[in-house]
Amino acid sequence: MGSLRPEPNRRKRSPSLRRSAGRRSTSKGxxxxxxxxxxxxxxxxxxxxxxxxxxxxxxxxxxxxxxxxxxxxxxxxxxxxxxxxxxxxxxxxxxxxxxxxxxxxxxxxxxxxRSNRAVAVLDGAVRTPHRFRIQRRVSLVELLVSAGGLTDAAGGEIRIQRPRDLSCRERREATSDGESRPNVTIIKITDLLNGLPEANPIIVSGDIITVLEAYPIYVIGGVMRPGKIDSRSKVTLSRAISMSGGFSRSADKESIAIIRKEGGAGEILEVSLAKIENGEVDDPILKPFDIVDVREKGKPPKRPISDPEQISRRVGTGVSEYALKIID
Structure with missing residues (x-):
């Protein structure tokens, strides 16, 4: 047992100091x-x-x-x-x-x-979004598996946002001049599936992981399967129609409208697929959130839709409602 040496001017103990009484053995190392x-x-x-x-x-x-x-x-x-x-x-x-x-x-x-540490959050295109309380070393792949894996809506990238001053790893990754490295990392899903080590980083407390969803394009009107298609790469007008099952019997190939909203302003592009097939005009590449309206013969043009939310409305779940898993 340690013995006290004389110290005439010992400082007063801070009120925040909390003693523990008689619960230890001297044999403990x-x-x-x-x-x-x-x-x-x-x-x-x-x-x-x-x-x-x-x-x-x-x-x-x-x-x-x-x-x-x-x-x-x-x-x-x-x-x-x-x-x-x-x-x-x-x-x-x-x-x-x-x-x-x-x-x-x-x-x-x-x-x-460690229960009061910030939790990591995994959401986006995963089967079961979760919050994670991390108490040991854990990788991105392990958390993805724990969340049930990716959904069909997954795009090509995973974004990891690391808030400042919430983990020791982020602190160690500061550069020599004292400035933190960029706190947003983008992981390509193809790299992750190919087993590249750098695509499977260690996740720490406070990380916000989002599996980005493919951008939607909407095809309505005279197609066999009207609705949303997921755009993971460049999609042309003719391919979007093909992905929607092709034209219906009532479709008017000469009258197709691409409804596009950019910067708060909307525009309608009139396109003829017959001219595209004949090589008279280029097959336009669609942009995220475009609405393709294939008009139908004998029916008046539909009222323009400027907001995709009128077609597919999604109600998000608050992060606080995600189930909490402890990684220990």
Whole structure:
């Protein structure tokens, strides 16, 4: 057990310091305790504990200050910076500090509660969007599998947004001049399926992962299967009609309207598929959210639709309603 050395001017203990009473054995090793829960000390929402082996007077439990220091260890000669450091490293520095007032102190630092850390969110074109509380190393693929995989609406990319100051990994990825790297990463699904390591990054607390959906194009009127088609690559007018089952018997190939809304203004492009087939005009490439209206013989033109929401209205689910999974 450590013995106190004389220290006439000991500073007053901070009110935030919380003692623990008579619950430890002197046989416990510092390395074993700190290694029991690996990982760096996180941000202010992580609850941590300092255990001076064989003594309860100098034990501490609390969170980090906004600047990243242990809040309340006033017996030490200087504040202990702990943000994103391992419990083992912090233990060693505390031992050095306590060696001024204790003989051969042995210190264990461990993380006891990560439940208040920011959750990672996975949504978009996955079968079951989820929130994840991450307590161990986890990859993008593992979370995608946990969410049931991709849906047919998935486009070609996955966006990972990493808010600043919510994870130690983001802090370590700061450049030498102190500026953070771009906090938005785009992963190509083809690279992920091909097993490229860089396409399967480690996900950390606070990450927002969105499997981007293919841009919709709407085909209505004189086609066999009117409705939405997903555009994962360039789609021409003739291909969009083919993807919708082709023309119906009542279709007027000479009268097709492409309704397009850009920058708040709408326009209607009149197209003749017969002229396209004869090579008289180019087959136009459709843009995301275009509406193709194949007019029908003997029927008056429909009232122009300027908003795709009139065709397919989606009601989003709030992130807070996603099921929470713990990755431990």
């Amino acid at each position: 510092a390395s074993g305790a700190s290694g029991a829960l690996s990982g760096a000390l996180g941000f202010t929402s992580t609850l941590s504990e300092v255990d001076v082996i064989g003594s309860t007077e100098f034990d501490w439990r609390g969170e980090l200050t906004p600047e990243g220091f242990l809040d309340g260890l006033d017996e030490l000669p200087k504040p202990i910076f702990a943000l994103c450091r391992s419990p083992e490293d912090v233990s060693k520095e505390i031992e050095v500090g306590y060696s001024r007032i204790l003989r051969d102190p042995r210190v264990s630092v461990r993380i006891i509660d």
